[in-house]
Structure formats: structure tokens, C-alpha cells
Amino acid sequence: MLNLSPDLLIARGYHRECYQHPEDKDRCVKIVVHGGTEETRREQAYYRLLEKRLGDWRGIARFHGNVDSNLGSGAVFDLIRDQDNSVSRTVSQYLENPELLPLHREGIIRALVKFRNYQLKNNIQTMSLKPWNFVYQLNHDTRGKIYLIDSLGNADFIPICSFSVFFGQRKIRRKWLKFIRLLEQHYPGSDSIQSFTCQLKTALTTG
Ligand SMILES: Nc1ncnc2c1ncn2[C@@H]1O[C@H](COP(=O)(O)OP(=O)(O)OP(=O)(O)O)[C@@H](O)[C@H]1O
Ligand SMILES: [Mg+2]
Structure with a gap:
């Protein structure tokens, strides 16, 4: 189980909080904090569809599955960083x-x-x-x-x-x-x- 401490918080959107993955600096973990699971379900269904047919992922932060955390279930994605390593x-x-x-x-x-x-x-x-x-x-x-x-x-x-x-x-x-x-x-x-x-x-x- 991942421990997502407040210092790992990168940003917050309307529905989700985005944390730096504690074990991988190039990934983030997103936790739903507002609203239901419908958007998550839709997003992940579309990622599954793309996994079957998309060869070129150059413009998309990829999805790496769900993990358990102290804040509940989290969705893991690529964390996009600039050349100087700061989050884009x-x-x-x-x-x-x-x-x-x-x-x-x-x-x-x-x-x-x-x-x-x-x-x-x-x-x-x-x-x-x-x-x-x-x-x-x-x-x-x-x-x-x-x-x-x-x-x-x-x-x-x-x-x-x-x-x-x-x-x-x-x-x-x-x-x-x-x-x-x-x-x-x-x-x-x-x-x-x-x-x-x-x-x-x-x-x-x-x-
Ligand atoms: N893969 C990523 N790489 C870099 N920054 C990210 C990434 N994913 C999210 N962020 C940052 O975290 C913020 C919130 O994430 P996200 O957009 O997934 O949340 P949301 O609540 O679903 O958004 P919305 O308000 O659009 O519904 C983004 O606006 C961005 O600043
Ligand atoms: Mg957003």
C-alpha cells in the first residue's frame, strides 16, 4: 500500500488530487476527491481501448493501473516533467x-x-x-x-x-x-x- 503524504501533492483539479508516486519520480497517483467513479470508469475504459489499437503514445500520459493507498484507490499515470526535472x-x-x-x-x-x-x-x-x-x-x-x-x-x-x-x-x-x-x-x-x-x-x- 502506498503512503501518499501531503508533501507529495502536486496539484488538485476539480475531481482529483495528483500526487507524486512515492517510489517512481516519473509517475503520479490520482485520487478522486469529488464526485463519483463514473469519470474514472470512462477514462480507464478508453485507455483499455487505446492499448489495443494505438501504437504511437507520444502525446498522452499513459495509464499504469490502479493501486491501493492510504487515501483510497489511486490511478497511476506518467508524470510529465520538463528537461530540468520540474513537473511540466x-x-x-x-x-x-x-x-x-x-x-x-x-x-x-x-x-x-x-x-x-x-x-x-x-x-x-x-x-x-x-x-x-x-x-x-x-x-x-x-x-x-x-x-x-x-x-x-x-x-x-x-x-x-x-x-x-x-x-x-x-x-x-x-x-x-x-x-x-x-x-x-x-x-x-x-x-x-x-x-x-x-x-x-x-x-x-x-x-
Ligand atoms: N500526468 C501529469 N503530469 C503532470 N501534471 C499532472 C499530470 N496529471 C495531472 N497533473 C496536474 O494535476 C492537476 C489535476 O489533475 P487532473 O487534471 O487529472 O484532475 P481532475 O480533477 O480530473 O481535473 P479537472 O478539474 O479537469 O476535472 C492537473 O491540472 C495538472 O496540474
Ligand atoms: Mg483535469
């Missing part, structure tokens, strides 16, 4: 940081378009896309990488998009249009984020 920041952390955003906006936009294209190519379905569910991994240069760390899955009653590339791609494109709208609505007062969003919208259309 989410896209929303970059957006909300006026010093970092200008330095990384081009890199983040390029990486988001690349991730969207990877998703289209491999028909990877998600729930709503949110900037706090992407992390941007910094490498030695300004060409970082985007990873999706949460919200993989498909909630449709008949999940045709998980199996049909045609319908799947249409749905992925719709999710990205909604992502743009979310950025516009979530940060209405920030000029730098609005111009980021505008540039991303263009890059997604042309890229």
Missing part, C-alpha cells in the same frame, strides 16, 4: 503567467497544432478540451511538447466516433472549435490571451 506546467499556467507567455506562445501554439494533428491521425477521442488538462513539456530549446493529462474518452451512448475515423475526426474538430470558444470566454479581459487564442485559431485552420 499546464497550458493554463502558461496563459496566466505574463512573464512566461510571451516566451512560449509560439512554441505552445505549434505544439497544440501538432497534438491536434496527432489526435486526428490516430482518432483519439476526448471529453471537452480544457487548458488545464494539457501540459506543455519544455525541452532544451523552445520546441516543447504537448501532452494530454486528463479527459481522454468518449461519453456517447453509442460511441461510433471511437471506431469510425470519419465521424471521429469530425468530432475532434468540433472539440477544438469549442476549445477556442472556451479560451475566448474564460479569459475575456486579457489581451495577451485573446491574441494567443486568435493566433491559435488561425494556426489550427491552416495547420
Whole structure:
């Protein structure tokens, strides 16, 4: 049984707390602290489906099964770290940081378009896309990488998009249009984020 002490807490989302795995610095353990098990069930079902058919996992934090802990059952995932070993920041952390955003906006936009294209190519379905569910991994240069760390899955009653590339791609494109709208609505007062969003919208259309 793993002991997840408070000093191992990395971040907290709306539903889960994310802890550094006590025995592996490249993994994290997620504990549900709010809401039921439905989202966990859906996410893990989709990971099982991807395990059968996805060869290229480059943009996804992989799932490594469930473990018992002092805080209850935990789900183990890759923990995404930058080149300097610090835990990678989410896209929303970059957006909300006026010093970092200008330095990384081009890199983040390029990486988001690349991730969207990877998703289209491999028909990877998600729930709503949110900037706090992407992390941007910094490498030695300004060409970082985007990873999706949460919200993989498909909630449709008949999940045709998980199996049909045609319908799947249409749905992925719709999710990205909604992502743009979310950025516009979530940060209405920030000029730098609005111009980021505008540039991303263009890059997604042309890229
Ligand atoms: N694999 C990971 N690598 C790096 N950081 C992570 C990873 N997984 C989660 N985090 C950090 O922990 C936070 C919360 O994790 P997660 O998004 O899984 O929780 P959640 O409660 O399901 O989120 P939401 O609020 O979107 O429902 C993330 O926003 C991110 O800051
Ligand atoms: Mg999240």
C-alpha cells in the first residue's frame, strides 16, 4: 500500500488530487476527491481501448493501473516533467503567467497544432478540451511538447466516433472549435490571451 503524504501533492483539479508516486519520480497517483467513479470508469475504459489499437503514445500520459493507498484507490499515470526535472506546467499556467507567455506562445501554439494533428491521425477521442488538462513539456530549446493529462474518452451512448475515423475526426474538430470558444470566454479581459487564442485559431485552420 502506498503512503501518499501531503508533501507529495502536486496539484488538485476539480475531481482529483495528483500526487507524486512515492517510489517512481516519473509517475503520479490520482485520487478522486469529488464526485463519483463514473469519470474514472470512462477514462480507464478508453485507455483499455487505446492499448489495443494505438501504437504511437507520444502525446498522452499513459495509464499504469490502479493501486491501493492510504487515501483510497489511486490511478497511476506518467508524470510529465520538463528537461530540468520540474513537473511540466499546464497550458493554463502558461496563459496566466505574463512573464512566461510571451516566451512560449509560439512554441505552445505549434505544439497544440501538432497534438491536434496527432489526435486526428490516430482518432483519439476526448471529453471537452480544457487548458488545464494539457501540459506543455519544455525541452532544451523552445520546441516543447504537448501532452494530454486528463479527459481522454468518449461519453456517447453509442460511441461510433471511437471506431469510425470519419465521424471521429469530425468530432475532434468540433472539440477544438469549442476549445477556442472556451479560451475566448474564460479569459475575456486579457489581451495577451485573446491574441494567443486568435493566433491559435488561425494556426489550427491552416495547420
Ligand atoms: N500526468 C501529469 N503530469 C503532470 N501534471 C499532472 C499530470 N496529471 C495531472 N497533473 C496536474 O494535476 C492537476 C489535476 O489533475 P487532473 O487534471 O487529472 O484532475 P481532475 O480533477 O480530473 O481535473 P479537472 O478539474 O479537469 O476535472 C492537473 O491540472 C495538472 O496540474
Ligand atoms: Mg483535469
